[in-house]
C-alpha cells in the first residue's frame with residue numbers, strides 16, 4: 337500500500353520537474369525523498385516484525401498460562417485481580433471477564449479471607465507466603481482446597497505494583513490422607529479406651545483373689561484385737577483389785593488367775609502383728625489402686641519378689657481350679673521401674689497360664705525372677721497345652737484370642753508386650769520341650785547394682 341502511494345507520488349514529482357525547468361534541484365529533491373521513503377519502508381518493516389514477535393510472545397504466554405494446571409492470579413497494588421489463567425476459571429467456575437477487577441479475597445471462602453487479606457501486607461513487609469492452605473469458592477459454592485504461594489510483582493523500576501498468587505489444588509490423595517489421619521486418631525482413642533477396659537476386665541477377674549488376699553490380714557487383725565480386748569479387761573480388773581483393800585496374797589492369786597504376766601508379755605507381739613496386718617491391707621489397697629489407675633506412673637524402687645508373689649496370689653486365689661504355684665526366686669530382688677505396669681504384666685501372664693491349665697492334670701505354674709546382667713528377668717511357665725506353632729506369632733496381636741466371647745479380650749499380651757517395650761524391655765514366648773508355654777519378660781533393672 338505504502339509502496340503504491342510512494343510510486344505514484346514520485347511519478348507526479350518527476351513530471352512536474354520536467355515541466356518546470358531547473359532539473360538539478362529537482363533531482364536532488366527526488367533523491368532526498370527516495371531516501372526518506374526507504375527509511376520509512378524500513379521502519380515499517382521493523383515495526384511489523386516487532387508486532388509479529390509481540391503477538392507470538394503473547395500467544396506463547398497465553399498458551400503457557402492456559403496449559404498450567406496450577407491456578408494463577410496476578411493482582412494490582414490494591415489486591416484486585418488483573419490477570420487469571422484458565423485453571424482458575426475452571427476451579428472457580430467464573431469467566432475471566434467476571435474475575436478481572438474483583439478484589440482477590442472474594443474468590444476465597446469466609447475462613448480463608450483473613451489469610452488472603454494478609455498476603456499483600458506480608459509481601460509489603462518483605463515477607464513470603466508459601467504453602468498456605470486456603471479454600472476457593474468453586475462452582476455451586478463447592479470449596480476447593482488449594483495450597484498457595486504468593487510473590488511480589490514489580491515494574492521495570494523495581495517498584496512493587498502488586499502480587500502474583502500461584503496455587504495448587506490439594507489433591508485427592510492429600511484429602512484422603514487427612515481423612516485417614518482423622519480415622520487413625522479416632523482409632524488410637526478407641527484403642528486407648530480398649531486398653532482401659534482390658535485393665536478393668538482383668539481387675540474384675542482379680543477381685544475374688546484380692547478379696548481373699550485382704551481377708552487374711554484382716555482376719556488376724558480381728559483375732560489380735562479380740563485378744564487385746566480380753567487382755568484389756570483382765571488388766572483393768574487387776575488394776576481395780578490393786579486399788580481395793582485386797583491383801584498381797586489375794587492379789588497374787590488373782591494375778592495368776594488372770595494370767596497377767598502372759599498378758600503383759602503378749603501385748604507387744606500382738607500389737608506388732610496387728611500393725612503388720614494393717615500394713616499388709618494398706619499395701620494391697622495401694623497395689624489395687626495402682627493397678628486400676630489410669631494415671632502416668634513414675635519409676636520407683638521395689639522388691640520384685642514380693643511383686644510377683646502378690647500378682648500370682650491375686651490371680652490364683654480367684655481361680656476355681658487352683659494350680660500349684662512354684663516360685664523360684666531369691667529372697668528379695670530390688671529393682672527400679674514402673675511397679676504398677678509390671679504387676680499388670682505378671683497378672684496377665686499368670687492369668688493366661690491359669691486359664692490354659694483349667695482342664696490339665698496336676699496343673700502348675702512356675703514363676704522365677706532373677707538378675708541377669710543389667711536386667712531383671714521374669715519367667716512364667718506352665719504345664720498346659722502350649723501354643724500351636726502357627727499361632728505363636730499371632731498371640732501378641734491385639735484382639736487375638738482363642739477364648740470364648742466374654743472370657744478373653746485378646747488384649748492381655750498385646751498390652752503387656754507394649755508395656756514391656758516402653759520400659760526398654762521385652763516380652764517373648766516359647767513352648768517348653770516338656771510341654772506348656774514359657775513367657776520371658778526382661779526389664780532393665782535401672783539401679784545402682786545394674787551399673
Ligand SMILES: Nc1ncnc2c1ncn2[C@@H]1O[C@H](COP(=O)(O)OP(=O)(O)O)[C@@H](O)[C@H]1O
Nearest residue numbers: 688692722731737738744745746747748749773
Ligand atoms: N500360657 C499360655 N498357654 C497357651 N496359650 C496361651 C498362653 N498365654 C496366652 N495364650 C494364647 O494367647 C492368646 C492371647 O492371650 P491374651 O492376649 O492374654 O488374650 P486373652 O487372654 O484375652 O485371650 C490366648 O487366647 C491364648 O490362645
Ligand SMILES: [Mg+2]
Nearest residue numbers: 684688748749
Ligand atoms: Mg489374657
